[in-house]
Amino acid sequence: MYVAVKGGEAAILHSYRLLAQQRRGDAAVPELSVAQIRQQMKLAVDRVMAEGSLYDPELAALAIKQACGDLVEAIFLLRAYRATLPRLGCTLALRTEAMALARRISATFKDLPGGQILGPTYDYTQRLLDFSLLAAATEPPPTAAGPTLPPEQSTPRVVDLLNQEGLIERCPPPEGDPEPMDLTREPLRFPADRATRLQNLARGDEGYLLAMAYSTQRGYSHTHPFVGEIRFGTVAVELAPEELDFTLSIGDIELTECEMVNQFVGSPSEPPQFTRGYGLAFGHSERKAMAMSLVDRSLRASELGEAVQSPAQMQEFVLSHSDSLEASGFVQHLKLPHYVDFQSELDLVRRLRAEAQAQSQAAPPPSAATPPSPKAQP
């Protein structure tokens, strides 16, 4: 029995053994190494880092191995690990305008300073299964040329170009540039400001955000989006320690950034401008960054004077359900024993049915003039 009087502990230990077996699979097949996952399942590793809120490709690869490829489970492992790490400091704001670009595209302009760099992308592949991948390659793939610009040269952002004419809203930080609240330390409260919302979305489940973003394109709030710019490449992470009067670069990370250009708004006192949505994710995560930018814009509805009508515009709805750990945990918790509460429900249903039966077998129902009696409705 699953809940045998003295069997619970033994059952759990046995389940660990079965799990280890499942993870290993057929012992005749070579074991997958963490290094292989890191190198050859890069996009899975990137997703786990993004939603795990921890930039460590090796640990993310380890989590994927431990989780048998279940990325939501791997994200959970990484987050739980992250929660044990001490906080050493805060970096300076990342300067994506100084990104060493591997890929950079814009849908709003045919050509622009810095050019359109296609980079490594599935976008223009044909989705035909490549059976040659069933066998290991006999030769390594030919090396492709790297980024066309030397890394020290910054490529201007599309939003900055639009800004030169004042065509797009500027999003200055709030008065006094306050430190954003830390969602990994404080609970989410409503109404949430934009910085908090972006944090929530950055950690949010990609599938969920994708669906929410999609809904905004199908009439559930529509903001005429255009991809202003997508950038993918590496960015320096910099610290400014108190003891030193200069900044230190502690390493480079890969980021994907998306600036979405949306419906213009104006008012009697202000001429119209385009509005913005923003997305940012660790690694090469375009789908995530784009979805995030659409949802970011959608959640700005009330601040931009738009009627809040569809789910993707409702803060409480979007932000309360975006975390895969919370969602998965609560959905799956239904597997836990609930038989005590179910017993109580069984009791009530039996009682109501017995009463309904007794009533239908008893005298005809009283007339409307007598005191109202409770009706048992289906």
Add this chain to the structure above:
Amino acid sequence: MNAPTLGTVLHAPTSASETAASVNFAYLDERSKRMIRRALLKAVAIPGYQVPFGSREMPLPYGWGTGGIQVTAAVIGPNDTLKVIDQGSDDTVNAVNIRRFFQRTAGVPITTQTRAATLIQTRHRIPETPLREGQILVYQVPVPEPLQRLEPRETETRTLHALAEYGLMHVKLYEDIARHGHIATTYDYPVMVNDRYLMSPSPIPKFDNPKLHLNPALQLFGAGREKRIYAVPPYTKVESLSFDDHPFEVQRWEATCALCGATDSFLDEVIIDDQGTRQHTCSDSDHCQQRRDAPSAGAA
């Protein structure tokens, strides 16, 4: 928090891979414990009020007791004796898992006996054995907001609690009576705490609600996923909602426990053969065991 170590001590983990020497006592770092304790103090000062707290990702999933675990981890000390139950039993897989977690990370004595425990973490039941002053009961709470099914927006429910506007809950109870002739809530039955806050007692069966009232023990409630902590201090008034002409009633069974003969405990129904024959046994495994061990000194 000193208690003599009576009763059974379950096996400690033996494999080397299970020791967690590099982890702080009870897993949480001291900073997190302080944060939780501050929330607990506030909760005790305002009985029934939901205090938001910065819930951490724990090695167990949200929805599986992380709130209760964080509360226990914040208050447990080396001199505590811990009991963990789920559905009233010490041996359900979830209780075993949580107990193992504290054995690995805190190494405190554990017990199955309610009387011997200083700290009891529970999911969905209150022990049948009456609690004493000095004991702490930690409840695992899935949905801390009693109004959530009626009003999902937290911005709204926050205002309703602040203004003590609980008409919505009474509307729901009225509807139940109009539709079914009875209040249709059988577990997680809403209560008024200290005549001020409407509270969810967690999904305990309503059978257990009377035990919340004027309990000598400290009752703490942790909701990890929803990030709320609340408390009922010892000897606090806790009243289950009702109408004057539809008073609050607990469940009664016609059967008695097949193992110990108890007539006044919460009974689990078990199907024992293909013909659907049913047997009833005490949900509270310790209570049942105590009654069987010493039938003359009947518990409860």
Add this chain to the structure above:
Amino acid sequence: MPPATSSPQPLLRVQQLSKRYGALTALQDASFELWPGEVLAVVGESGSGKSTLLNTVAAQMRPDSGCVEFRLRDGSLADVHALSAARQRLLARTDWGFVHQNPADGLRMDVSAGANVGERLMGLGWRHYGQLRAAALDWLQRVEIDADRIDDAPRVFSGGMRQRLQIARNLVSSPRLLFMDEPTSGLDVSVQARLLDLLRRLTHELQLAVVIVTHDLAVARLLAQRMVVMQRGRIVESGLTDQLLDDPQHPYTQLLVSSVLPP
């Protein structure tokens, strides 16, 4: 028809209320007084500011300037917008009523008629199911809703029935002041007539003070002793309904009275 009970002190005093939305002036320097048991109609075409006036007086929105004072049961005059949110909400649930144009805005659509009517009483501490049900039945009868609909949800009611339920829901706590925003618009003519009859009877029986917003002069004539006429955010004329309708002085009032303007 003068109010049945005259009192030296007004129940509601509105002074110089103003409200802007950005560059748009929705309301400018609106003032009036209301005595117990008196019905006041606020008349004008759409965009005249009459809903803004109602909403600022009923504390559903804050004015930019001006003052709304309400005489509490103890006789003292309270500045409505200076009250705490808690006190405003209590007032709105007990001593005031607000009947919305769309009854769905003023009802719980998926909860039974009985619960809708009983809610204010439950909020006041009533804890006896039988008594709540009896009070609900009494009120349903008073607004001419069949008693055996008590357990049905307003979602299955007609528009006229929903509106009558909304009225019952508001009146069950014996409020002294009722706000109504175009209560008969959207209903067909015969249903309107029946509702107006009901309103006239109830306001008289219960000696309710009412502020009713309407674009329909016939409604004003039937229900209100006094009337104010609004145009582009200002009150341009006020006085006894009959006098205003029979002998309008302001050009805009004359225009309203002499033609049937679109709502």
